[in-house]
Amino acid sequence: MRVDSGVQTAAVRQHPAVRWRASIRFWKSKTAGRRVGLAFIYAVLIVGSIAFALPFYWMIATSFKTKMEAVMYPPKWVPIPIHFTGYERMWTAFPFARFLTNTCFITITTMIGFILTSTLVGYGFARTKFKGRDALFLVLLATMMLPPQVTMIPTFIIFRALGWINTYYPLIVPAFIGGSAFYIFLMRQFIMTLPRELDDAARIDGCNSFRIYWNILMPLSKPAIATIAVFSFVGEWNDFMGPLIYLQSQEKMTIAVGLRLFVGQFSTDLPAMMAGSFVTVLPLIVIFFLAQNYFVQGIALTGLKQ
Amino acid sequence: MTTTAAATHVAGRRPRFRWQDYEGWLFISPWLLGLLLFGIIPFFASLYLSFTKYELLGAPEWIGLHNYQRLFFQDPRFWISLKVTLYYSVLAVPSGLVIAFVLALFLNADIVARAFFRTMFYLPSVTAGVATAFLWAYLLNPTNGLVNTLLSFVGIKGPGWIYSRQWAVPALVLMSWWGVGGTVVIYLAGLQAVPQHLYEAAEIDGASSWGRLLHVTIPMMSPTIFFTMVMGVIGSFQMFTTAYVVTNGGPADATLFYILYLFRHAFQNFNMGYASALAWVLFVIVLGITLGQLKLSGRWVYYEG
Numbered sequence: 001m002r003v004d005s006g007v008q009t010a011a012v013r014q015h016p017a018v019r020w021r022a023s024i025r026f027w028k029s030k031t032a033g034r035r036v037g038l039a040f041i042y043a044v045l046i047v048g049s050i051a052f053a054l055p056f057y058w059m060i061a062t063s064f065k066t067k068m069e070a071v072m073y074p075p076k077w078v079p080i081p082i083h084f085t086g087y088e089r090m091w092t093a094f095p096f097a098r099f100l101t102n103t104c105f106i107t108i109t110t111m112i113g114f115i116l117t118s119t120l121v122g123y124g125f126a127r128t129k130f131k132g133r134d135a136l137f138l139v140l141l142a143t144m145m146l147p148p149q150v151t152m153i154p155t156f157i158i159f160r161a162l163g164w165i166n167t168y169y170p171l172i173v174p175a176f177i178g179g180s181a182f183y184i185f186l187m188r189q190f191i192m193t194l195p196r197e198l199d200d201a202a203r204i205d206g207c208n209s210f211r212i213y214w215n216i217l218m219p220l221s222k223p224a225i226a227t228i229a230v231f232s233f234v235g236e237w238n239d240f241m242g243p244l245i246y247l248q249s250q251e252k253m254t255i256a257v258g259l260r261l262f263v264g265q266f267s268t269d270l271p272a273m274m275a276g277s278f279v280t281v282l283p284l285i286v287i288f289f290l291a292q293n294y295f296v297q298g299i300a301l302t303g304l305k306q
Numbered sequence: 307m308t309t310t311a312a313a314t315h316v317a318g319r320r321p322r323f324r325w326q327d328y329e330g331w332l333f334i335s336p337w338l339l340g341l342l343l344f345g346i347i348p349f350f351a352s353l354y355l356s357f358t359k360y361e362l363l364g365a366p367e368w369i370g371l372h373n374y375q376r377l378f379f380q381d382p383r384f385w386i387s388l389k390v391t392l393y394y395s396v397l398a399v400p401s402g403l404v405i406a407f408v409l410a411l412f413l414n415a416d417i418v419a420r421a422f423f424r425t426m427f428y429l430p431s432v433t434a435g436v437a438t439a440f441l442w443a444y445l446l447n448p449t450n451g452l453v454n455t456l457l458s459f460v461g462i463k464g465p466g467w468i469y470s471r472q473w474a475v476p477a478l479v480l481m482s483w484w485g486v487g488g489t490v491v492i493y494l495a496g497l498q499a500v501p502q503h504l505y506e507a508a509e510i511d512g513a514s515s516w517g518r519l520l521h522v523t524i525p526m527m528s529p530t531i532f533f534t535m536v537m538g539v540i541g542s543f544q545m546f547t548t549a550y551v552v553t554n555g556g557p558a559d560a561t562l563f564y565i566l567y568l569f570r571h572a573f574q575n576f577n578m579g580y581a582s583a584l585a586w587v588l589f590v591i592v593l594g595i596t597l598g599q600l601k602l603s604g605r606w607v608y609y610e611g
Contacts, residue, residue: 041412041415044408045413045423049426053426054452055441055442055445055452058452062444073450074455116336120336124330124331124333124334128326129330130328130330130331145536147585149568149585150348151344151345151349152585153578153582154348154351155344156573158343158348160362174344177344178336178337179337181337209333238434238435240436240547240550257436260551273440280435281435281438284433288429289425296428299491299495
């Protein structure tokens with residue numbers, strides 16, 4: 001099929017060169033007042049994004065400096081020559097590889113739990129009918145507003161009675177039993193947007209509800225599942241209070257609590273401290289760039305149509 | 307309600323059991339079980355514990371309202387923690403929303419490289435945690451931190467930030483601005499959903515761009531602003547990680563956030579009864595503020611249709 005030359009396809013419009021030329025035309029079409037306005041907008045955005053990026057740059061730059069260079073005035077803007085001594089000290093002083101492995105284990109297990117609970121429960125709220133469903137959905141929304149500290153203490157006492165202190169169960173089990181109200185809400189909203197005719201057709205073909213969930217709606221919900229996966233990855237990776245309360249021995253610790261322990265002892269060693277911080281946020285940055293659209297979609301889904 | 311169900315009801319017979327009427331419960335059962343085990347039971351258990359003295363050894367000992375009496379009348383640090391938290395909330399939430407709104411407005415303008423700018427503003431909110439808390443502790447170090455170094459270049463002697471009683475909370479507010487990206491993305495989605503014809507109509511009526519902002523954009527965005535405000539206030543009351551790892555409540559209790567104080571009672575001193583009372587007071591305060599916002603929202607939030 002040939003594209004009509006007069007109509008730009010979305011792909012063509014997205015091309016940087018095309019957008020650049022379009023914006024030049026746009027710029028020329030504006031009055032002087034509008035141009036000043038646009039220039040102001042660009043100035044704020046450019047200065048703002050430099051300010052937002054600078055802390056990251058400084059973290060990375062400092063991690064490649066020597067201890068002396070890190071405290072110099074005026075500061076050394078570019079860490080040349082590059083020193084890896086901060087990384088060496090960080091890596092040998094504490095079992096960071098162990099911390100990373102532990103964190104990956106917890107993060108991936110809870111992710112599976114959150115995906116299962118949010119899709120099952122989201123499907124239940126979006127597609128099945130039963131008495132009290134809408135009232136329960138309101139309860140679900142209300143629990144999102146509940147400060148977790150209200151339930152934290154008895155929950156701790158329950159897990160302690162089960163002998164689960166210094167195990168991963170308190171961090172993992174709630175993802176499978178209970179899940180997250182927020183992810184369930186996201187999933188329910190997403191499933192509501194899928195056409196019901198699919199369910200009806202499948203039912204005529206003899207599918208029961210579970211098969212409609214598993215074989216029809218789950219595959220179609222991949223974007224929403226990906227959103228929940230990245231949200232839960234980030235949430236668990238950054239989680240601090242949970243591991244702080246439940247994990248005691250060093251070999252069980254996650255990167256977040258491990259990093260705090262490390263910084264507590266190396267607070268004057270800025271390059272090692274920044275190296276540790278960089279190693280901690282690097283997986284998040286990678287995930288962010290791989291899955292940025294899923295973050296944006298998910299967050300847009302929460303803000304709208306409350 | 308299906309007509310067959312109504313018909314059988316009229317006929318006076320019990321409606322026949324239909325699997326479809328109940329299978330929904332099966333689907334939501336993982337959540338329901340969690341709600342019971344980690345929600346409802348702990349919710350009332352902590353209310354009960356708040357009337358007891360319980361230090362994890364032996365059984366909780368019923369002491370009536372004693373915890374609440376002590377909290378309100380004999381514990382100045384409770385009031386300090388409440389004040390610190392409210393102060394932070396009042397500074398951080400409105401300023402964060404304004405910054406996010408302005409950034410979203412600018413990103414929504416007809417500009418090149420929108421995706422690039424959005425990424426730049428959004429990324430820090432994803433990395434927020436212990437690591438970035440340490441990063442900011444370094445950036446805000448009064449002697450060799452980047453912030454005061456940059457200020458010294460323009461001839462300003464920067465404050466003591468996290469080492470100063472006056473500047474510690476503002477320092478944490480500054481850190482919170484770095485994480486406004488999530489709100490920016492919410493606003494951006496909201497702005498793109500404002501119907502274009504409203505702007506066109508306003509333009510025909512001769513509205514300036516300022517007038518369009520005040521009379522079209524902000525009213526149409528008010529539900530979204532309201533949502534982010536409610537969640538922002540709730541979030542600001544959850545402030546813990548930064549205060550715990552960076553300042554540990556100091557200097558001189560200047561950053562003794564409510565959750566930090568609660569955490570110390572619960573998991574450092576194991577005063578589970580007293581900590582439960584603190585948790586319930588927090589719950590009532592957050593509930594009160596949220597309901598208050600909901601009540602006031604009728605005056606400024608515009609819901610279409």
